[in-house]
Amino acid sequence: xxxxxxxxxxxxxxxxxxxxxxxxxxxxxxxxxxxxxxxxxxxxxxxxxxxxxxxxxxxxxxxxxxxxxxxxxxxxxxxxxxxxxxxxxxxxxxxxxxxxxxxxxxxxxxxxxxxxxxxxxxxxxxxxxxxxxxxxxxxxxxxxxxxxxxxxxxxxxxxxxxxxxxxxxxxxxxxxxxxxxxxxxxxxxxxxxxxxxxxxxxxxxxxxxxxxxxxxxxxxxxxxxxxxxxxxxxxxxxxxxxxxxxxxxxxxxxxxxxxxxxxxxxxxxxxxxxxxxxxxxxxxxxxxxxxxxxxx
Amino acid sequence: xxxxxxxxxxxxxxxxxxxxxxxxxxxxxxxxxxxxxxxxxxxxxxxxxxxxxxxxxxxxxxxxxxxxxxxxxxxxxxxxxxxxxxxxxxxxxxxxxxxxxxxxxxxxxxxxxxxxxxxxxxxxxxxxxxxxxxxxxxxxxxxxxxxxxxxxxxxxxxxxxxxxxxxxxxxxxxxxxxxxxxxxxxxxxxxxxxxxxxxxxxxxxxxxxxxxxxxxxxxxxxxxxxxxxxxxxxxxxxxxxxxxxxxxxxxxxxxxxxxxxxxxxxxxxxxxxxxxxxxxxxxxxxxxxxxxxxxxxxxxxxxxxxxxxxxxxxxxxxxxxxxxxxxxxxxxxxxxxxxxxxxxxxxxxxxxxxxxxxxxxxxxxxxxxxxxxxxxxxxxxxxxxxxxxxxxxxxxxxxxxxxxxxxxxxxxxxxxxxxxxxxxxxxxxxxxxxxxxxxxxxxxxxxxxxxxxxxxxxxxxxxxxxxxxxxxxxxxxxxxxxxxxxxxxxx
Numbered sequence: 001x002x003x004x005x006x007x008x009x010x011x012x013x014x015x016x017x018x019x020x021x022x023x024x025x026x027x028x029x030x031x032x033x034x035x036x037x038x039x040x041x042x043x044x045x046x047x048x049x050x051x052x053x054x055x056x057x058x059x060x061x062x063x064x065x066x067x068x069x070x071x072x073x074x075x076x077x078x079x080x081x082x083x084x085x086x087x088x089x090x091x092x093x094x095x096x097x098x099x100x101x102x103x104x105x106x107x108x109x110x111x112x113x114x115x116x117x118x119x120x121x122x123x124x125x126x127x128x129x130x131x132x133x134x135x136x137x138x139x140x141x142x143x144x145x146x147x148x149x150x151x152x153x154x155x156x157x158x159x160x161x162x163x164x165x166x167x168x169x170x171x172x173x174x175x176x177x178x179x180x181x182x183x184x185x186x187x188x189x190x191x192x193x194x195x196x197x198x199x200x201x202x203x204x205x206x207x208x209x210x211x212x213x214x215x216x217x218x219x220x221x222x223x224x225x226x227x228x229x230x231x232x233x234x235x236x237x238x239x240x241x242x243x244x245x246x247x248x249x250x251x252x253x254x255x256x257x258x259x260x261x262x263x264x265x266x267x268x269x270x271x272x273x274x275x276x277x278x279x280x281x282x283x284x285x286x287x288x289x290x291x292x293x294x295x296x
Numbered sequence: 297x298x299x300x301x302x303x304x305x306x307x308x309x310x311x312x313x314x315x316x317x318x319x320x321x322x323x324x325x326x327x328x329x330x331x332x333x334x335x336x337x338x339x340x341x342x343x344x345x346x347x348x349x350x351x352x353x354x355x356x357x358x359x360x361x362x363x364x365x366x367x368x369x370x371x372x373x374x375x376x377x378x379x380x381x382x383x384x385x386x387x388x389x390x391x392x393x394x395x396x397x398x399x400x401x402x403x404x405x406x407x408x409x410x411x412x413x414x415x416x417x418x419x420x421x422x423x424x425x426x427x428x429x430x431x432x433x434x435x436x437x438x439x440x441x442x443x444x445x446x447x448x449x450x451x452x453x454x455x456x457x458x459x460x461x462x463x464x465x466x467x468x469x470x471x472x473x474x475x476x477x478x479x480x481x482x483x484x485x486x487x488x489x490x491x492x493x494x495x496x497x498x499x500x501x502x503x504x505x506x507x508x509x510x511x512x513x514x515x516x517x518x519x520x521x522x523x524x525x526x527x528x529x530x531x532x533x534x535x536x537x538x539x540x541x542x543x544x545x546x547x548x549x550x551x552x553x554x555x556x557x558x559x560x561x562x563x564x565x566x567x568x569x570x571x572x573x574x575x576x577x578x579x580x581x582x583x584x585x586x587x588x589x590x591x592x593x594x595x596x597x598x599x600x601x602x603x604x605x606x607x608x609x610x611x612x613x614x615x616x617x618x619x620x621x622x623x624x625x626x627x628x629x630x631x632x633x634x635x636x637x638x639x640x641x642x643x644x645x646x647x648x649x650x651x652x653x654x655x656x657x658x659x660x661x662x663x664x665x666x667x668x669x670x671x672x673x674x675x676x677x678x679x680x681x682x683x684x685x686x687x688x689x690x691x692x693x694x695x696x697x698x699x700x701x702x703x704x705x706x707x708x709x710x711x712x713x714x715x716x717x718x719x720x721x722x723x724x725x726x727x728x729x730x731x732x733x734x735x736x737x738x739x740x741x742x743x744x745x746x747x748x749x750x751x752x753x754x755x756x757x758x759x760x761x762x763x764x765x766x767x768x769x770x771x772x773x774x775x776x777x778x779x780x781x782x783x784x785x786x787x
Contacts, residue, residue, distance in 0.1 A: 133450060138775055140757040141433075148761050148775060233766070246556025253552035255721070256544075256563065256767045273787050277451055286723075286765045287777050290740050292750040 019199025021060035022209025049217035064210030073128035080124035123174035150285035152180030161239020166194035176284035227251030332503035335513025363521035378514030387443030394439030417639030431474035437758035438478035452785035456484035458536035466492035562771025567724030570717035571601030577729035599725035622666035649699035723765025
């Protein structure tokens with residue numbers, strides 16, 4: 001039997017989950033958070049990641065690091081470009097989700113999504129160029145061949161702000177990612193749906209599993225553990241209070257993390273002069289200097 | 297590849313007798329020195345001072361002001377007053393001061409070398425041939441950057457960060473002062489420098505040189521003292537950037553103190569650097585390089601090659617050659633031009649090294665001293681040595697000794713060498729000895745270290761960035777990359 005003719009079709013609603021190690025698990029804690037739209041209606045549930053989820057995400061990022069960091073720069077560039085292609089294809093869905101919770105409506109959300117695509121394209125292109133801009137040969141005296149090359153720092157924690165939750169997230173993770181770092185990102189707590197869809201973009205972009213991990217949850221619950229984790233060597237954060245900034249920088253005292261906290265107003269995330277630059281990549285690379293004698 | 301064993305070397309020590317060859321250039325040392333603040337030498341606000349001694353004789357050389365919070369306050373105030381004019385001075389004019397300083401260092405080179413050796417215990421051969429010429433080179437190199445900074449950072453307008461607090465160690469006192477001061481000044485910053493407690497004299501001689509060069513008062517201020525002086529400097533809110541070279545322990549404390557203050561920090565910290573000798577290496581050259589890597593400056597070198605990894609197939613032959621070479625090292629009077637290994641910098645450091653020697657033996661390591669010539673009766677001495685039977689988890693394989701003590705381990709495959717070399721929280725330097733170019737570059741790419749020396753070790757230059765991965769710190773010193781910590785990059 002096919003049932004009563006003309007019955008209204010029930011839509012299939014999406015379950016938003018974490019993006020961790022290349023898969024979409026729920027939080028091991030079995031907790032979730034309600035996402036509320038601008039009128040105060042609950043529009044979705046997202047996973048509320050726990051400390052243990054964070055640890056697993058860091059482990060996944062650490063496992064992915066040898067593969068991702070040693071890929072050819074050309075390959076990394078193509079994969080970031082693939083992310084841009086996949087995000088462009090989902091631009092409509094992304095903009096609608098953003099418009100649900102972020103003030104400014106669909107028009108603003110479309111602009112943010114387009115800028116996020118462009119940012120991915122920009123850093124896709126840097127992957128095989130930034131070593132030529134940030135590195136160089138050194139004219140040392142004596143019969144030595146001496147050069148300095150940038151290498152990825154390692155597992156990088158990203159903390160996304162409330163404003164421009166997609167564009168800022170992409171702007172914070174693309175520079176270390178294009179350099180060969182792997183990422184554990186905390187989604188904007190106020191607007192987590194963008195990160196959920198970005199996870200779906202990552203999953204179909206040929207990124208190795210664990211190269212990008214995206215966690216939704218409460219910032220105050222996760223931030224101390226991200227700051228204190230010894231496998232995380234760098235942090236790229238925005239929208240932090242003074243106390244959060246201090247907390248992140250105190251993590252430096254544990255394992256000498258490289259911490260960059262960005263202070264940008266909402267509109268500044270669209271400023272390409274500000275955000276399109278190899279100096280956004282430079283904090284997430286280590287300069288390696290190699291000496292070799294030259295002789296017959 | 298088969299390797300024929302080289303003929304056995306003479307079993308006995310080489311036993312060459314050298315006549316003493318002391319460096320005799322006289323150096324005047326005042327009986328007391330004050331801080332250098334706003335272009336003048338001034339006593340400590342509370343009159344406190346401390347003695348600095350010659351570690352080779354334990355004799356007092358001079359008495360030096362001990363900086364307290366008030367001295368730091370005065371020095372930072374002087375640096376802040378000097379900042380507007382110095383930072384707005386055209387780069388080409390700032391450059392001329394730095395060129396002058398470089399020239400004056402060259403003109404007073406021998407005096408500085410002797411003073412460095414007296415105060416710190418390092419062989420005159422090293423202070424004369426490395427420390428002082430490299431210090432002059434640093435000022436000369438960075439002088440030229442002062443009017444070219446916009447070319448170093450494409451797409452950005454570089455601006456000075458402000459007053460810099462710089463805290464330097466005792467192992468290369470004048471050279472570290474140059475490493476810190478030259479880029480800071482070239483970038484238009486003013487500075488308060490805190491030299492190490494046991495080696496303040498060459499920094500104070502540098503202050504005289506800055507006076508001779510008519511560097512505007514307050515651009516460089518020098519406050520002498522101990523760890524508390526350094527902590528007061530780092531805690532001062534008027535200091536916008538802190539640069540520290542020293543132990544990882546102190547570096548982490550500084551990081552915690554600076555957290556959340558929006559003040560900048562660069563750290564050049566400890567190391568446990570691996571020196572990897574592959575079976576295809578030129579062995580005599582590698583032995584010489586291993587000696588240089590660990591015994592240069594009594595092993596008081598943050599990037600010392602203190603973990604030797606030798607491929608198993610050549611271990612026995614390599615150690616025979618190492619024994620022979622160790623026996624020929626001359627330990628003693630640092631002012632003697634033939635001396636290879638001078639005095640340990642301080643009694644406290646000698647005690648630390650001896651503690652590590654004891655722990656090394658307790659953990660089952662086998663100590664090889666080889667060197668058996670008599671040591672001077674007075675002063676602080678440690679025979680250069682190495683340990684075998686060291687496991688990766690042992691203290692000597694993990695912790696920085698900062699002395700002439702080498703931990704020897706072996707490996708079978710390059711993969712194993714990389715895993716062992718990277719198995720440390722440190723990441724400052726590494727050495728590779730091999731005659732195969734592709735192997736060298738494959739290893740160099742995989743080693744987590746800021747400096748990788750291939751078929752050489754302990755080479756330094758002002759144009760070559762230096763600094764660590766992981767817990768060896770962050771930021772680079774030298775080269776274009778070394779300018780970055782001293783600049784804000786504006787659009």
